[in-house]
Amino acid sequence: MSKNGFVAGVLSLMMAMGMMTMPVAAADAGKGGISSDMLAGMKKAYGRDGNSKALRNALAGNSIDALAANADNRGRFDDKFSHRVKSSGITDQKRSGRCWLFTGLNVLRAQMMAKNNLPELKLSQNYNFFYDQLEKSNLFLQGIIDTADKPEDDKMVDWLMSHPLSDGGQFTGVADNIMKYGVIPAEVWPETFSADNTSRLNQLLSLKLREDALELRSMARGGKSAKDIAARKEKMLQEVYRMLALTLGEPPTEFTWTRRDADGNKVSTRQYTPKEFYDEYGGNDLKNGYVMLMNDPTRPYYKLYTIDYDRHSYDGDDWTYMNLPVEDIKKMAISSIKDSTAMYFSCDVGKFIDRDNGVLDPDNYDYSSLFGTTFGMDKSERIRTHASASSHAMTLVAVDLDENGKPGKWLVENSWGKGANDGHLILSDKWFDEYMFRLVVDKKYVPAGILDILRQKPTVLPAWDPMFSPDAD
Numbered sequence: 001m002s003k004n005g006f007v008a009g010v011l012s013l014m015m016a017m018g019m020m021t022m023p024v025a026a027a028d029a030g031k032g033g034i035s036s037d038m039l040a041g042m043k044k045a046y047g048r049d050g051n052s053k054a055l056r057n058a059l060a061g062n063s064i065d066a067l068a069a070n071a072d073n074r075g076r077f078d079d080k081f082s083h084r085v086k087s088s089g090i091t092d093q094k095r096s097g098r099c100w101l102f103t104g105l106n107v108l109r110a111q112m113m114a115k116n117n118l119p120e121l122k123l124s125q126n127y128n129f130f131y132d133q134l135e136k137s138n139l140f141l142q143g144i145i146d147t148a149d150k151p152e153d154d155k156m157v158d159w160l161m162s163h164p165l166s167d168g169g170q171f172t173g174v175a176d177n178i179m180k181y182g183v184i185p186a187e188v189w190p191e192t193f194s195a196d197n198t199s200r201l202n203q204l205l206s207l208k209l210r211e212d213a214l215e216l217r218s219m220a221r222g223g224k225s226a227k228d229i230a231a232r233k234e235k236m237l238q239e240v241y242r243m244l245a246l247t248l249g250e251p252p253t254e255f256t257w258t259r260r261d262a263d264g265n266k267v268s269t270r271q272y273t274p275k276e277f278y279d280e281y282g283g284n285d286l287k288n289g290y291v292m293l294m295n296d297p298t299r300p301y302y303k304l305y306t307i308d309y310d311r312h313s314y315d316g317d318d319w320t321y322m323n324l325p326v327e328d329i330k331k332m333a334i335s336s337i338k339d340s341t342a343m344y345f346s347c348d349v350g351k352f353i354d355r356d357n358g359v360l361d362p363d364n365y366d367y368s369s370l371f372g373t374t375f376g377m378d379k380s381e382r383i384r385t386h387a388s389a390s391s392h393a394m395t396l397v398a399v400d401l402d403e404n405g406k407p408g409k410w411l412v413e414n415s416w417g418k419g420a421n422d423g424h425l426i427l428s429d430k431w432f433d434e435y436m437f438r439l440v441v442d443k444k445y446v447p448a449g450i451l452d453i454l455r456q457k458p459t460v461l462p463a464w465d466p467m468f469s470p471d472a473d
Contacts, residue, residue: 090415097198101173107342131181139311145216167472171438171440201247255277329436332439337396349391352364362431
């Protein structure tokens with residue numbers, strides 16, 4: 001008899017003697033599994049009445065959102081706002097996670113246009129993205145060197161290997177990048193295919209960096225000097241630079257730009273470095289002139305927090321924020337909008353979004369009625385269970401206040417190209433409460449008592465904290 005035939009015979013004998021049973025019955029004997037009785041109870045509870053059959057048929061041919069859409073909620077929010085910051089032109093991040101960079105530059109260009117009476121200005125995202133990816137690569141490699149004495153299963157080492165770099169980010173990346181490298185107009189340095197479609201470049205850079213990380217750890221364990229390791233890291237970064245230059249282009253160190261008036265007539269033409277251009281037309285101290293606010297109900301309010309390694313460059317600043325009640329954040333946002341100053345804003349954009357109409361409101365969809373259950377977690381519970389976190393950055397530009405000064409809805413300038421509301425999204429105030437996470441405001445709109453929070457020694461949160469989540473949608 002063959003080996004396979006012998007095994008089959010033994011198995012048949014064991015089943016005949018009751019030593020083996022079918023899969024569901026086997027689960028009956030184990031603790032915590034789905035038993036046959038449990039499965040029978042589920043089938044009975046599901047039922048096969050007319051309502052269930054109608055829902056089953058409807059869901060078989062339609063999306064969940066289409067059937068859960070709350071028809072009574074359509075048309076509740078118009079596009080009129082009591083206070084709105086003037087902006088010009090919708091940008092499009094295409095198939096990339098650079099919303100944080102588009103948002104930062106959109107906030108900045110609005111200020112530059114107002115300050116210099118420019119009829120139009122678009123800034124190059126590709127230019128700053130090049131240096132963002134280069135700086136993040138160095139941040140990762142230096143982090144690997146700094147932790148080379150730790151085992152591979154160390155929590156920080158494992159986190160680094162899981163997050164070599166991404167195209168997502170947050171405001172500190174904007175601030176550190178611009179203050180170091182400046183900005184240039186979009187017409188001087190346009191987008192490339194890999195700038196608009198970042199996934200393959202990001203995948204290959206991550207693969208190369210992980211390979212480099214293993215080599216650097218091996219050098220350290222082998223007793224190589226710090227000088228030799230640093231020299232090898234520099235060679236590795238040269239390879240990263242080459243990959244970026246081939247896909248994004250090599251950024252200019254100088255450029256010529258012509259300023260024009262509203263009729264397109266030439267006002268002046270001169271040569272700039274990217275830093276000179278920012279200093280002349282922008283000039284804001286992005287690192288020290290702004291505060292980062294967070295609404296995280298899982299932690300005490302009126303406290304200062306910082307997240308370890310939540311930065312874009314090794315010599316940059318970690319994300320440091322004041323955790324505040326949402327009502328305090330709204331007051332500062334309203335003050336900024338009334339003074340015609342847009343803000344960096346981030347949220348959990350995928351929740352209850354009606355893309356066709358460009359409206360975000362918790363009442364857009366009634367999933368509970370559709371499925372006959374409840375989805376009852378509050379904001380704190382959603383954060384604690386990883387059901388909600390900041391995922392997308394946009395530019396907060398408008399608020400609609402009632403006669404008592406209370407907000408009813410908000411408007412953000414998005415970076416998904418043209419769409420409903422000319423590329424803007426309307427947020428109900430109820431949605432703002434539940435899914436807004438971060439806001440960056442100029443210090444002049446922050447009350448003195450809240451500014452004093454910056455004097456606190458910040459509580460340091462680990463790199464893997466849920467609030468680390470980069471804005472990348």
